[in-house]
Amino acid sequence: MERVNPAQSNSARVKVELGERxxxxxxxxxxxxxxxxxxxxxxxxxxxxLITNPTVSHYYGHTVMDSLRTSGFEPILITIPDGExxxxxxxxxxxxxxxxxxxxxxxxxxxxxxxxxxxxxxGFVASTYMRGIPYIQVPTTLxxxxxxxxxxxTGINHPLGKxxxxxFYQPRLVWVDIATLKTLPRRxxxxxxxxxxxxxxxxxxxxxxxxxxxxxxxxxxxxxxxxYIVKRSCEIKASVVAADEKEAGFRAILNYGHxxxxxxxxxxxxxxxxxxxAVAIGMLYAAGIAxxxxxxxxxEFKRISSLIxxxxxxxxxxxxxxxxxxxxxxxxxxxRKAGRIRMVLPEGIGRVSIVSLDSIP
Ligand code: NAD
Ligand code: GLY
Numbered sequence: 001m002e003r004v005n006p007a008q009s010n011s012a013r014v015k016v017e018l019g020e021r022x023x024x025x026x027x028x029x030x031x032x033x034x035x036x037x038x039x040x041x042x043x044x045x046x047x048x049x050l051i052t053n054p055t056v057s058h059y060y061g062h063t064v065m066d067s068l069r070t071s072g073f074e075p076i077l078i079t080i081p082d083g084e085x086x087x088x089x090x091x092x093x094x095x096x097x098x099x100x101x102x103x104x105x106x107x108x109x110x111x112x113x114x115x116x117x118x119x120x121x122x123g124f125v126a127s128t129y130m131r132g133i134p135y136i137q138v139p140t141t142l143x144x145x146x147x148x149x150x151x152x153x154t155g156i157n158h159p160l161g162k163x164x165x166x167x168f169y170q171p172r173l174v175w176v177d178i179a180t181l182k183t184l185p186r187r188x189x190x191x192x193x194x195x196x197x198x199x200x201x202x203x204x205x206x207x208x209x210x211x212x213x214x215x216x217x218x219x220x221x222x223x224x225x226x227x228y229i230v231k232r233s234c235e236i237k238a239s240v241v242a243a244d245e246k247e248a249g250f251r252a253i254l255n256y257g258h259x260x261x262x263x264x265x266x267x268x269x270x271x272x273x274x275x276x277x278a279v280a281i282g283m284l285y286a287a288g289i290a291x292x293x294x295x296x297x298x299x300e301f302k303r304i305s306s307l308i309x310x311x312x313x314x315x316x317x318x319x320x321x322x323x324x325x326x327x328x329x330x331x332x333x334x335x336r337k338a339g340r341i342r343m344v345l346p347e348g349i350g351r352v353s354i355v356s357l358d359s360i361p
Contacts, residue, residue, distance in 0.1 A: 006210065010178075010223040012231040016150065016238040018170060018245060025150060025174040025234045029223050032063045032177045035111075035138060036071025042109070042172055044134055047074045049099055049110040051122040053082040056114040056140050059183050064113055064138065076102045078110075080121070084270065087117045087157050089165070095125045109134040109172070115141035115188075116148035116275075120163070123154030127169035134172045140180040142192025143276055146199070146233035147254075149174045151241040161332070162262075162270075168246050176234075178226045191276030193218070193311050194257070196229050198283060199236045201304060202256050205350035207232045208307070215310055253352050256344040257283030260317075260360070263329035267321055273314065280313035289361050290345040300349050327360045 014025040026038065039048075048068060052061060057079055068075040078098045080091045099110070112122035112135065119137050126135035137149035155166025181189060193211075200208030207229065211218070217225040237254065244250040261282030265273060273281075287304045290296035308315045317326070330341050340356040347353055 006206070006228055008224060008228075010227045012227055014231060014234040014238050016170070017242040021170050023170060023172055023174065025176060025238065027145075027176045027178065027227055027230050027234065029227070030177065030179045031175070032060055032138070032180070033067045035064055035136075035175055036067035036069070036073060038173065038175060039068070039073065039109075039136065040071055042134070042136075044109040044172075045105065045107040046072060047076065047102065047104055047108050049076050049078050049095075049102070049104055049108070050113055051078050051080070051095060051110055051118055051125070052113040053080055053086075053118060055082045056118070060113060060140065060180065064111075076104070080118075082117075084117055084157070087121050087155075089156055089158075092121055092125050092128075092156055095121070096129060099125075099129060104129070104133070106130045106133060109136060111136040111138055112149075113138045113140065114144070115139065116144045119144050119148050120153075120155050120166070123152070123169055123171065124156050124166055126171075127154055127167040132169065135169075137171045137174040139174065139176055141184055142181060142189050142230075143195055144192075145176045145178065145181075145230050146192065147195045147237065149176070150234055150237045152245065162265075170245075174234075176230060178221075178223065178230060181221055181226065187274065190312055191274035191280075194276035194280040194283070194308070194313055196233050197304075197307055197311070197313075198254075198256050198279065199233045200307075201283065201287075201346050201349060202253050202344070202352045203236045203240075203350060204232060205348075207236075208303075208349045212303070212307055212310075219311075249354075252342065252354055253344055256346070256352055257281075257286060259330055259341065259343050260285045260326060263326045264317065264321065266329045266332075267325055268318075272318070277314050280308050281315060281317055284308055284315045285317065286343055287346050289343070290347065292361065293345070295345055295347050295353075297348070300346070303349060304346065323360055330360060 139149035152170035155163040257279040261278035
């Protein structure tokens, strides 16, 4: 079969269609300096809070602050420590305090410059500060380019559970600069690719084939190639969110690999695997269940398995984690409904269905 090469551009725009709350995802290369001009049409107050962490600020803080200032904004830099453990109510409270003391009001906006941690806490603060102010996502990890910055899930962690407190609150703009991936640690980049593979399995066999055929270009961050995989991922996420913004049902297909993935993260206390790595294991395990149930052909299972492996993602549940332990962890997951475990299982490359199981096979 002849395979097409759809990557032809190093910029793209994707719209998330949500009526009055629709917004654009702008994907470009070296575009952080263009953020200020891009915010001008949004009609927001000049005083704008830029939420980030020291790691990301070191690389990109100056560029973004300069761009905002040059466009007439008065940016206030608000920095929280780097790490998942700071995505909590205490650091949200700290951000509220900085915003209040810098006189951000109901017409002000905040922008998240960073990965999913910064994006989630910024969205949460935006949704609650003065009953809701606009916010902008400026994601800087692959995971945040293709997943967390899009779709309006905001959240913070509680000691008793990850992402247990949050809201659905859409950003006004998502500004993706793929050049930020050049400074991202390699392991974080590869973990983000797991979410891209997810989109291929759940919705797009062409994207899946593209990932099979273009490993070298992807690994070397070739701009057209990365633009294409980010754009397709955002298009798929945007269409799912437009169809089911608050996860009444269909949006759950985005959780492919996440039931087992979250269980592995919980059991290993979030220390052993990055999120995408755990999702990769979960995707292959779910594909194995689908194969054993006769839903997925053997050759398609093998393609999912080898795609996960060629990108160097982990693919096996660690030997010291038992299936009953996974079952126990799944029991407290948000994805469980009426006592049954809901799992997203592939029916083929590009097609999934949501099934209810009594236990993890
Ligand atoms: P992260 O935000 O912790 O970033 C990973 C690391 O990379 C951090 O140390 C960060 O400082 C650093 N970093 C970020 N950008 C960089 C860059 N360009 N160069 C160098 N270093 C950089 O991790 P993540 O994987 O982006 O996000 C994980 C978070 O996203 C989790 O809290 C998860 O719950 C959340 N999430 C949310 C959604 C959603 O829909 N809201 C979806 C998936 C994940
Ligand atoms: N990351 C899954 C979702 O946004 O629904």
